[in-house]
Amino acid sequence: MPDRENRSVFKVNTERRRLKERIFTTTILVATIMALLVLVYLIASVTRDGAGSLSWDFLTSFPSRFASKAGIKSAIAGSMWLGALTLFFSVLFGVGAAVYLQELANKNRMSQVIELSIATLAGVPSIIYGMLGLGVFVRFMALGRSVLAGALTMSLLVMPVIIIASREALKSVPDSIRMAAFALGATRWQTVRDHVLPAAVPGIATGVILAMARAMGEAAPLILLGALTYVAFVPSGLFDGFTALPIQIYNWTSRPQQAFHELAAAGIIVLLIFLLICNSAAIFIRSKWGAKK
Amino acid sequence: MTSRPWAKVSNFQKFREKLVVKALLVCASISILTTLGIIFILMEESVQFFSHISLFEFFGSTEWAPLFEPRSFGVLPLISGTMLIAFGALIFALPIGLGIAIYTSQYAQGWWQKILKPVLEILAGIPSVVYGYFAITQITPLLQALFDDVEVFNAASASIVIAIMVLPTIASICDDSLRAVPKTVKDGAYALGARKSEVIISIVVPSALSGILASFILAFSRAIGETMAVTLAAGGTPNMTLNPFEGVQAMTAYIAQVSLGDVAHGSLEYQSIFAVGLVLFLMTLAMNLLSQFIVKRYARKYE
Numbered sequence: 001m002p003d004r005e006n007r008s009v010f011k012v013n014t015e016r017r018r019l020k021e022r023i024f025t026t027t028i029l030v031a032t033i034m035a036l037l038v039l040v041y042l043i044a045s046v047t048r049d050g051a052g053s054l055s056w057d058f059l060t061s062f063p064s065r066f067a068s069k070a071g072i073k074s075a076i077a078g079s080m081w082l083g084a085l086t087l088f089f090s091v092l093f094g095v096g097a098a099v100y101l102q103e104l105a106n107k108n109r110m111s112q113v114i115e116l117s118i119a120t121l122a123g124v125p126s127i128i129y130g131m132l133g134l135g136v137f138v139r140f141m142a143l144g145r146s147v148l149a150g151a152l153t154m155s156l157l158v159m160p161v162i163i164i165a166s167r168e169a170l171k172s173v174p175d176s177i178r179m180a181a182f183a184l185g186a187t188r189w190q191t192v193r194d195h196v197l198p199a200a201v202p203g204i205a206t207g208v209i210l211a212m213a214r215a216m217g218e219a220a221p222l223i224l225l226g227a228l229t230y231v232a233f234v235p236s237g238l239f240d241g242f243t244a245l246p247i248q249i250y251n252w253t254s255r256p257q258q259a260f261h262e263l264a265a266a267g268i269i270v271l272l273i274f275l276l277i278c279n280s281a282a283i284f285i286r287s288k289w290g291a292k293k
Numbered sequence: 294m295t296s297r298p299w300a301k302v303s304n305f306q307k308f309r310e311k312l313v314v315k316a317l318l319v320c321a322s323i324s325i326l327t328t329l330g331i332i333f334i335l336m337e338e339s340v341q342f343f344s345h346i347s348l349f350e351f352f353g354s355t356e357w358a359p360l361f362e363p364r365s366f367g368v369l370p371l372i373s374g375t376m377l378i379a380f381g382a383l384i385f386a387l388p389i390g391l392g393i394a395i396y397t398s399q400y401a402q403g404w405w406q407k408i409l410k411p412v413l414e415i416l417a418g419i420p421s422v423v424y425g426y427f428a429i430t431q432i433t434p435l436l437q438a439l440f441d442d443v444e445v446f447n448a449a450s451a452s453i454v455i456a457i458m459v460l461p462t463i464a465s466i467c468d469d470s471l472r473a474v475p476k477t478v479k480d481g482a483y484a485l486g487a488r489k490s491e492v493i494i495s496i497v498v499p500s501a502l503s504g505i506l507a508s509f510i511l512a513f514s515r516a517i518g519e520t521m522a523v524t525l526a527a528g529g530t531p532n533m534t535l536n537p538f539e540g541v542q543a544m545t546a547y548i549a550q551v552s553l554g555d556v557a558h559g560s561l562e563y564q565s566i567f568a569v570g571l572v573l574f575l576m577t578l579a580m581n582l583l584s585q586f587i588v589k590r591y592a593r594k595y596e
Contacts, residue, residue, distance in 0.1 A: 017488055017491070018488075020490060021488050021489065021490045021491075024490035024494070025400070025490065027392060028393070028395050028396040028400070029396060029400070031388075031389045031392035031393050031396065032392070032393045032396045032397070032401075032409070034389065035389065035393055035457075035460055035464075036412065038416075039412070039413075039415060039416055041431075042419070042427050042431075042457075045427070045430070045431055046423070046426070046427070049430065092320070093320045093323050094320075096316070096317045096320030096321070097317070097320040097321040097324065099317055100314070100317035100320060100321040101321055104314050105318075105321070110318075111321075113325060114321050114322065114324055114325055117324045117325045117327070117328040118324045119581075119585065120328055120578065121327055123511075123577055123578070123580075123581035124331065124518075124574065124577065124578075125515075125518025125519075125520070125573060125574075125577055126518070126520065127545050127548055127549065127570070127573075128331060128335075128518075128570055128573065129331075131331075131335065131548075131566070131567060131570050132327070132330050132331045132334055134334075134552075135334035135337070135338075136334065139558070156323075156327050159323065159324065159327070160324070163324070187306065187310050188310070188314075189309075189310050189313045189314065210418075213418060214418075216420075217418075217419070217420025217421075217422070217423075219420070219421070219422045219520075220421075220521055220549065223520075223549050223552050223553060224548070224549075224552045246420055246422045246521070249422050249423070249426065250422050250425070250521060250524075250525070253422070253425055253426045253429060253525055261426075261429075261430055264426055265426065265430075268423050268426060271420065271423070272419070272423070275418060275419075275420075279418060
């Protein structure tokens, strides 16, 4: 009955349908495997290129015009300064904002505007944050091309990430804890400080660590701020110039010589190891404390 | 408070309470200030730029030569460079990302499914400068071996690494929205005799279309705003072309190029990066608003 067959949505043509099924399943499996292979290949190629240059001297030397003498001492120091300061500012303001929005704010026009701007900021390209930092911190506040200006810019960049993660963590704290505290006469802030916030710490920490991993890998905003690519000193204060690991990697990658590419690969290994530690810490915290809620 | 939780709230406590709430409100307000700050900074310098260069020249001229005489400020080559790279990236990333999402949400099971998502998300966590390195040292030589006339800096190489970067974004959001399609809807199709692939293609994917579309737009917005990989792989020559094997300059790459050089504050070159930045900001903003709108407006609600 060809007529009836044509009218049904799923045709009875078994052979062809079985073949189609197999092609479809294979295609999506191949897509997934391909993505995994790209990841493996990326890491393998960087390791192969950079392992030869990775040495104690590489970690403890300043950059140099001569590839054989160049190292990442100033880049590591700069990244550490940047990371520590960014951690301080972004946690202080990011968690503060999350607590306000999730626990204390009334649903009024003000909190709507704040939510809208957070959603907007989460999609702004990082290089635009660099322009903001250049205009506000470097010029208007006259901080110059300093590590402080870099850290403040990075803090603004990762704040949406921290706010969104912290709010999720606060949201998952059960209401019974708040009710119990209120019932004993605690004020809203006391409830948050002594009961809700401690319960949300694992979730917040996970978000903060992932945000820091992002900040440590960002180069675009720092280029705008004028982070120098050749820095033969270690920052000793908030207002010193600096370079950072991604900037140094960019600089070496952009040169045509093979020797500098190997240095870049070695720098990438150091950066990836750091990010790996961050991600492992986040996964560890999530698996150890995450399940309790 | 700890020893006598029932104690009456003192005036000092009330004052402190108000103070803390105000301080936290200030923290939350920073995001408003940041948004306004971005708009203000971009506008301020752009206004000065457009007092020298007319909007007509900016959007009408097809030559971008801001640093050399005779100067010309037509932004179209930069926009076309950005678009060439972004669309190229999406051609790879959309089908593969959706395919991965279908696999992780409908086929993968047990421990394999549990580790697949986090492992793929590692791709999103790798810094873009690393992708730039990967493009220059691996992808470009590969392209040069496969095709003729591939320049050292080319758009295709940038497209491929950006596709890799945005894959997890697409896969993750699509995975979520594919999972949200309830089992009852699928069971209905199975009851009619459909095979698994037929259920997915004609029932699951169409039902999750709003989320899938939103992920595509978000990925596009990220591809436009990408800086380091684009700067390293696609080069710094403004070039209005559709040939992916030629070098192009993206908007972000121009901003980075000028910032790396020694450009005096207040000069026309300096102002030009803010004008380009404004165009970039408005484009990504429009994309993000559009994706939020699609999710809100077209998301199917299942009871």
